[in-house]
Amino acid sequence: MPSIKDVARAAGVSTATVSRVLAGSDHVKEETRQRVLSTIELLNYRPNLVARSLRSQKSARIGLVVSDIRNPFFTAISRAVEDAAYEQGYSVLLCNTDEDPAKEELYLNVLHDESVAGIIFSPTQQFSARLSTFKSDIPFVIIDRAVNAAQADMVLLDNVAAGYELTTHLIQNGYTRLAGLFGNASTTGKERNKGFRKALEDYQLKPLAEQFIPPRIQQGYETTLMLLDQPNRPDAIFTSNSLLTAGAFQAIRYRNLKVPDDVALVGFDETTWGALVDPPITLIAQPTEEIGRTATELLFQRIEDPGRSPRTVILKGKLIARGSSAPRVNK
Amino acid sequence: MPSIKDVARAAGVSTATVSRVLAGSDHVKEETRQRVLSTIELLNYRPNLVARSLRSQKSARIGLVVSDIRNPFFTAISRAVEDAAYEQGYSVLLCNTDEDPAKEELYLNVLHDESVAGIIFSPTQQFSARLSTFKSDIPFVIIDRAVNAAQADMVLLDNVAAGYELTTHLIQNGYTRLAGLFGNASTTGKERNKGFRKALEDYQLKPLAEQFIPPRIQQGYETTLMLLDQPNRPDAIFTSNSLLTAGAFQAIRYRNLKVPDDVALVGFDETTWGALVDPPITLIAQPTEEIGRTATELLFQRIEDPGRSPRTVILKGKLIARGSSAPRVNK
DNA sequence: TTGTAAGCGTTATCAC
C-alpha cells in the first residue's frame, strides 16, 4: 500500500504538495497538480483515513445509535441516514442499543473513541434524563424522541397530533371502547398517549385501558390477550408502534376474533406486513426518509458550526386508513 | 481529553509503562501497575483508538457488507454479528450495497481505508466473478452466497437441500403445477432452483414456470400477477426469498385468490409478517443467529491466523410448515 | 507556488 511519501517521491514533489492536491487547494500550479494526480492514479494510491483522522482530529464517519434495529422504523431511518451521509462522502457506524442504557453508554463511548464527526441517536428515557449532564464534545442530533434539555438539535414527529388523529379516526368510525398500548421506553409512547387522551376527552369518552409496556412483539401479544379476556372487551386497540401492533394482531388472531368487527386495530409505521395482513392495518406513516435525511443535514450543519443555536424540526405523520379500522357496523 | 502522556506524567512513569499496563504486559511491577491504573481512573483516561490503529496498523472494527438491509434475513444476521463482535470488544461497520456492484466496491474501499480488521460480506454475483482477482490484504468471510473461488471462508445454507425439501413438501401435499420465483442477484436463487428442479424431477413433474428476477417485493408482485393470469395457473408458488414471498402474497391477494385453495405459497426466512398473515406462510427458516455468529468466529480465527486453510461451514435450514401449503383438498 | 518539519497519540525497539 503506497503512502503519500511514495507518491511525493514518484511525482518529484513534497508530501505537502500531494496533500494540497488531495485537499483541492488552489495554490498548486496546474501542471504540478496534473503530475501528482496521474502519479496517484498510477500507484493506485488512496489516503490512509486513520492517519488523516489522527492528524486532523476528525473523521468522515458519523454514528447512528438506534434503540432497536428490528424495528422497521429504524431500519428505514438507517437507510435514509446512510444515503444522505454517503452523498457527503461520509460513512455510517450503526449501533444498536436494545433500549439498554448500558449499551447506549458503551456505544457512545465507542463512537467517541472512534472519533466520529457526529452522532444521530434515539436515546432511552433513562438517558434523556442524564442528557443535560452529558457534556459532549461531539455534535449530535436526537431523532424520534424528545429530550428535556433544549440544548440539542432534534427531528421529531408531531406525536401528540398523530395520536390524536389516529384516535379521532377510530371514534369517527364508530368505535367507543378504546384501549391503548404504549411503548414505555421513550417519550414517544407518552406523547402518542397524550393525543389519544385528548381525542377521547374531546369526544367525551373514557379510555378503557392504557398500558405502558416494553415495545416488543411479545409484550404486545400478552397485554392484548389480557385486554381481550376482560369482561368489557375493547372494540378498538390503539398501539403506539409497529412491534406492539404485530403482537396485538397475533393475540386477536389467537383469540379467533375478527378485525375490525370484533375489535379494530390501529398503529404506527409502515411495514411490509401492515399491508399484507387481512384486513390491512390502519396506521400513521412516518416520513422516515425525510426524518433520516433532515437529521443528517442538521448534523452536518452543526459539525460545520458548533455554535449555532439548536433547532427542532417537527414533521407530520400521515394517516393511512385501511381495513383494520373500517367504519363500525351496528349490531 | 487526556492523552497517554498526561497519565504518564501524573503517575510519574513513562508513556511506555502506561502502554504496557494497558496492554496487560506482565513486565510491570504490581505497585507501578496499580498506580497507573488509579491514575487512569482518576483522569478518566481512554486510549485514542485512532492513534492506536495508526500505530498498530489494525483496528478493533470489522465491516459487515450486506446486499439489502431491508431484507429481514440480513437484519437478523447483523444483530448476530454485532453481538458476537461485541463480545470480543469489536465494533461493527454496517454497509448496505443494494445489490449494486459499484456500491460494493466503494464500501470495500471505505472499509479498507478505515483499516477494519476484517470483513463479512454477501457479494453480488458480479463481484463473485471477480473475487479471484480481488487480492485482498484484509481477511474476509463470505456469507449467504457461494463464490467460485474456493480461497475464502464461507458460511452458507445448504440451499439445494432446502429448495428440495420445500418443493417436496408441496408435492407431498398434493400440489402439482408448481411455479418458482428465484432471486437473480446471487447464487442463492440458483441453488434453491436446483433443489426445486431436482424435487420435481424425482416426482416426474415439470415446472410450470421458473422466473429469475431481482429480489424485490415489487418484482415478486408483478411476476406473480403475470403467472396468475396465465391460462394454466400454477397451484403453488415457490419463492426463493422473503421479499419475493411478500410480493407474491400481495399479488395473490390482489387477484382475490385464496391461499392455499387456489394457490399455495412457500418461501424462505422467518419474518414478522410470515406468521401474521392468514394463512401463515410455510417457509424454510435459516439459522440466522448461528450464521452470523459462525461467520464472526471464522473471521476472528482468520484474523488470528491468516495462513490457515479456508473452510466452508454449511448449515441446514428448518422447514416450518404452516397454512399456506396445507394439504390440497380434491375438487 | 513549493518545501521543511512539527506533531496528532499510540506502540515497539532498544537500551539501561
Place this chain on the structure above:
DNA sequence: GTGATAACGCTTACAA
C-alpha cells in the same frame, strides 16, 4: 522493570 525515542501516514504552519 522501566525509560527514551522512533515510527505509523497524514496535515499545516512557517519559510523560502
